[in-house]
Structures are given as C-alpha cells and as structure tokens.
Amino acid sequence: MIQNWKRWGAIVLFFPLALLSLELILRISNPPALRYYRDVKLLHAYHPEYGVTLEPNESRYVRHYADLWQGQFTTNSLGLRGIEEPIPKKPKLVCLGDSLVMGFGVSDEDTFCSRLGGLEENGLSYQSLNLGVDAYGSLGSYKRLKDMSTKIDNIKTVLFFISPNDFTMPEELRAQGILPDDENDALHENDPVWKKNFRIQFELTRISYLLQALKLGYEQTKVKFAQTKYLIAADTNLLSSSPLVYLRETFILPVKHQKCEETNEFICPTPLQNLNVICSDTPVDPNSLEPLPETTTRAYDLMIELSKEKGYRLVPVILPMQIEEVYCRQLGKFNALGGYAIRAKKYLDSKGIKTLDILPYTDKMCGREFTRNGKTNKAGIQDYYIPGDGHLTKLGNLWAAESIADALKDYK
Secondary structure (H helix, E strand, O other), X not given: XXXXXHHHHHHHHHHHHHXXXXXXXXXXXXXXXXXXXXXXXXXXXXXXXXXXXXXXXXXXXXXXXXXXXXXXXXXXXXXXXXXXXXXXXXXXXXXXXXXXXXXXXXXXXXXXXXXXXXXXXXXXXXXXXXXXXXXXXXXXXXXXXXXXXXXXXXXXXEEEEOOHHHOOOXXXXXXXXXXXXXXXXHHXXXXXXXXXXXXXXXXXXXXXXXXXXXXXXXXXXXXXXXXXXXXXXXXXXXXXXXXXXXXHHHHOOOOOOOOOOOOOOOOOOOOOOOOOOOOEOOOOOHHHOOOOOHHHHHHHHHHHHHHHHHOOEEEEEEOOOOXXXXXXXXXXXXXXXXXXXXXXXXXXXXXXXXOEEOHHHHHHOOOOEEEEOOEEEXXXXXXXXXXXXXXXXXXXXXXXXXXXXXXXXXXX
16 A cells, blocks of 8 residues: 555656756757747736737847847837837837837847937937837737827827738638737637636746747647648649649649850849749729728727827838738739738728838839848848748848838828
8 A cells, every 4th residue: 555655656746857857958958949939938928908018128139940030139128129218208209010010030229110210300309119019910009009108208100010910811821720910809809718818828838948848839730730731622622623733733843944044143123932923914903802800990990099199190101011012013013912001001091091101112122232241232122021931131121211211201
C-alpha cells in the first residue's frame, strides 16, 4: 500500500517538475524560432476595453523569425510606440490603425508616423504620436482613439488608416478560418464568456513561455490543417472538372528560356516575382461592391461623432498596402483588390468626410535611388514592402511620410 502511494506521489510530482523544467529550458535557451513571438508577446498587454494594447515603458530589439526585418521597438508611458512623451499644449497629429501604422518592420524613428513629427500646417508645428496597434479593426481603432483622447491634450488632426484587413478577406483565407478584424469584433463584442477566456489565455501565455509555445504550435497546426483541407478540395475540384489542366499544372513545369535581348537594364515598373497579377483597363464600379459591414459603419460613425465632440479633424487615409494594386497603378490600370478603398470612400463621402488617397503618390516609387549596404540602387515596387510580410520597409515608411505630408497640403 505504501509503495502504491509512493508511486502515485512520484507521478504527481513528475508532471509539474517536467513542465517547470521545460519552462526554464525555453527561457534560458530562448530559441530563435520562438524568440520573435516571445518578444512581440511581451510588447503587448491586456486591455479590458479593446482587448490588446501595448505595454507601457517597454524596450526590445525585435528580430523577425525569418530575418525579414529587425529593429528597436520602444513604448512610452502611455503605451504608444516611440520614446517621445506627449508635450503639453503642443498641437498633436495622431496616427491610428493597425500593424502597418504601428510600424512592424522598422525601428521607432523610422516609422512614417514618427517621420511626420514636426509637420507644419496652417502655421502650426505638430507633434506626431503613434496610436497604432497590430490586429486592430475599425472598432478597436475607435476605442483606442476614445481612450487616448482623455490622456492626450490638444489633438488637432487624427490620421485614421483604413486597412483591407478590417472588412475584406480573400476566399482562400476565409476558407482557412481567417476572418477580417471587424468580423471578428462583431462575433465577440457582446460575448462575456469569450472575453473572459481570452483574458485568461492572454495573461497565462504572457507569463509562461511554455504555454505560449504550446498555443503557437496549436494555432499553426490548425492553420496548416485548414490550408491542406482547402488545397485538397481545390485540387479535387480541378481534377474532376478539368483533368487535363490538373495534370499539366501539377506535373509539367514550364521551362524558362533565356532571351538574347534580356539585359540588366532597370525596368519600371519592375515585374513582380511569383505573383500572377491581373490588372483591368477600367476601375471597379462602386455600385457593384457590397456595402460595408455594420460593425465597420458603426465604428466610422462613432469616430465622426467623437471628432465633432473633441473638435479635431478626422482624416481617413487610404495608404496602399497591397503590392498588386500598386503594380497595376504603375501600368495605368486597376486591380480588384482596391475595392476595399472604394467601399470605404463611398460610405465616408456619404457622411461628408473626405478621404486622403495616397495611391496616386505610388507613381513616385519606381526608380527612386536609395542606399542598401553602402550601394546605391534604383527602387522597384518590392523595395517598399517586406516580402511575404506586407509591412513597409524603411524606404517604404520614408515614402509614406513624404506622400502623406504632400497630400495633406491639398486636403481641405
């Protein structure tokens, strides 16, 4: 009997000790494959109103797990990106949006919002503050703005950056269970059980490296499973409807022949590698597109009301975030991915709010000289966006800041 109790006692003690040992191993070794996710996690904190915010007074050097980018990531006492604190009574320009605005991909001083600091307009010199937080949809941005409006004085202009991730999602990604941010907000906004569970898992995975690694592995397994299921369904459909096309595309690889006339001469716009971009000669008809979701329009209405109440200027900005749209623009054509901007603009126009469209300024991208590793190069479109990531490079942020500043001069 005593032997049985010892055996069960050893078993009971084994699992906590094993988990504690794994936790210590992860913390000491800090493996490169997980380091990026851990650093990003610790930059964030739970917020009872809008779910996730940035942890105040943090400073970390973040390096992407695939070495796509690296940079210093700092937050001030309000949890805003950058070391600069709000200067009392100084006119403020604030940037509002998701990860593109927050500035994944570059160091603090290189984000386009930071570069807008000192912008002069109508005799005023603005302090620029970055309210951006990754994965925010329209409703999250409104709640963030409302909260920070009580903590930052003399806000004069709010640049709200409209993202396609707010209310659009390609069907192949939707089939994998990935939903737009506004749709996610609509599902969970009035669900106290989900909010409670989210807080528990958020806090536990922030405390424990092991739990975060397990959660990350579980989520990636789910995505891989959904991707595999989608690809099998697509291949099965193609095989049953067009077996010859399926056999050709699956087993016959095209051979690229080098043409004698091919040279190293710079081409503008530069071709996009590994992307089959379809451009149209005519723009998308706004009336052919679905109206914005209710969650999105409600968030826009709340922002408009808040701007009137607080007396600042709300400037919705359409900053091109999809390389296909930029490529077609430089060919003098149009891309269907730009439909999100048309939908947002149509609704905001109906409310008397003018949008700031930065797409025309992409004409200045191609051929711009820049320095990389001490060598002067001419920029193609892809030099402005991090490959496979979608965020702006250092050059992309510089272009965005210059373009936004120029566009604001003509904004009435």
